[in-house]
Amino acid sequence: MAEAVGTLFQWLIFLGVAFTSILASLLLITRKNPIHSALFLVLNFLCVAVLYILLYSQFIAIVQVVVYAGAIVMLIVFVIMLLDLEEELRSGLKLFYSKVIGGALAVLFLFGLIYSVAAKYPAGQKGTYTPEKMSANVKAVGELLFTEYLFPFEIISVLLVTAIIGAVILSKKRT
Amino acid sequence: MTIPSVPPALYLILSGILFTIGVIGALTRRNAIVVFMCIELMLNSVNLTFVTLSRFLQSMDGVLFAFFVIAVAAAEAAVGLAIFVMIYRSRETINVDEINLLKW
Numbered sequence: 109m110a111e112a113v114g115t116l117f118q119w120l121i122f123l124g125v126a127f128t129s130i131l132a133s134l135l136l137i138t139r140k141n142p143i144h145s146a147l148f149l150v151l152n153f154l155c156v157a158v159l160y161i162l163l164y165s166q167f168i169a170i171v172q173v174v175v176y177a178g179a180i181v182m183l184i185v186f187v188i189m190l191l192d193l194e195e196e197l198r199s200g201l202k203l204f205y206s207k208v209i210g211g212a213l214a215v216l217f218l219f220g221l222i223y224s225v226a227a228k229y230p231a232g233q234k235g236t237y238t239p240e241k242m243s244a245n246v247k248a249v250g251e252l253l254f255t256e257y258l259f260p261f262e263i264i265s266v267l268l269v270t271a272i273i274g275a276v277i278l279s280k281k282r283t
Numbered sequence: 284m285t286i287p288s289v290p291p292a293l294y295l296i297l298s299g300i301l302f303t304i305g306v307i308g309a310l311t312r313r314n315a316i317v318v319f320m321c322i323e324l325m326l327n328s329v330n331l332t333f334v335t336l337s338r339f340l341q342s343m344d345g346v347l348f349a350f351f352v353i354a355v356a357a358a359e360a361a362v363g364l365a366i367f368v369m370i371y372r373s374r375e376t377i378n379v380d381e382i383n384l385l386k387w
Binding site (some may be wrong): 112118126129136142145146152156163165171175176179180183184188191193207211214217218221222225233235237238252253257260272274275276279 | 330341371
C-alpha cells in the first residue's frame with residue numbers, strides 16, 4: 109500500500125513538473141522582454157532539477173541548480189543589464205519563409221523522436237548501479253570521476269581556464 | 284491494484300519536446316541573448332536524456348556525461364556572452380539579422 113502511494117506521488121510530481129517545464133519553455137521563446145525569458149529559463153531549469161531527483165541523481169540535480177540556475181542565468185541577466193536592450197521588434201517578412209520551414213522541420217524531428225522512443229524500449233547492457241545503490245549517488249559519482257573519468261576531468265579544467273582567458277581577452281577594451 | 288512506475292519513454296518524450304521548443308526558439312528569435320538561452324535549453328534537454336538512460340540502464344556513465352555537458356555549457360556561456368558584449372560595443376545592436384559581417 110505504501111509503495112502504491114509512493115508511485116502515485118511520483119506520477120503526480122512527474123506530470124506537474126513536466127507540464128510546468130514545457131509551459132516555462134514555451135513562455136521563454138514567446139516573451140519579448142529578455143529578462144522575462146531569463147526568469148522562465150530559471151523556472152525550466154528548476155523543474156528539470158526536480159526530474160533529476162525523481163531519477164535518483166541527486167548530484168546532477170544539485171549541480172543543475174548551482175551551475176545552471178545560479179551561475180549561467182546570473183551571467184545572462186548581468187549581460188542583459190549591461191547591454192540595455194530595447195524590446196524586440198517584430199521581424200516582419202524578412203526571413204519569414206526560412207523560419208516557417210525551419211519550425212516545420214523541427215516539429216517533424218519531434219515526431220521522429222517520439223516514434224523512435226515509443227517503438228522500442230531502450231535496450232542495452234545493464235550496469236551495476238541499481239536504485240538502491242544510487243542512494244549514495246554523490247559518492248558513486250566521485251569515485252568514477254577520479255578513477256575511470258580522470259582524464260576527461262582534467263581536460264575540463266583546461267577547458268575552463270581557456271574559457272576564462274578567452275572571456276577576459278574578448279571583453280578587454282581595445283587600445 | 285498496483286500502479287506502474289513512470290516509464291522512461293515519458294522522460295525521453297519530454298526531453299524531445301523541450302529540445303524542439305529550443306530549436307524553434309533559436310530559429311525564430313532575433314535577440315542574440317534569447318537565441319543563446321534557447322541553446323542552453325537544448326543542452327539541458329539532452330542532459331535529461333543522458334540521466335534518464337543512465338537511470339534505466341543502471342549505469343553511471345550518463346550522469347558523468349551530463350556533468351561534462353554542464354561544464355562545457357558554463358565555459359560556452361562565459362565566452363559567448365563576452366562576444367555579445369564586444370559585438371554590442373562595436374555595432375550597437377545584437378539582433379542576429381543585423382549582424383552580417385561574415386555574410387557572403
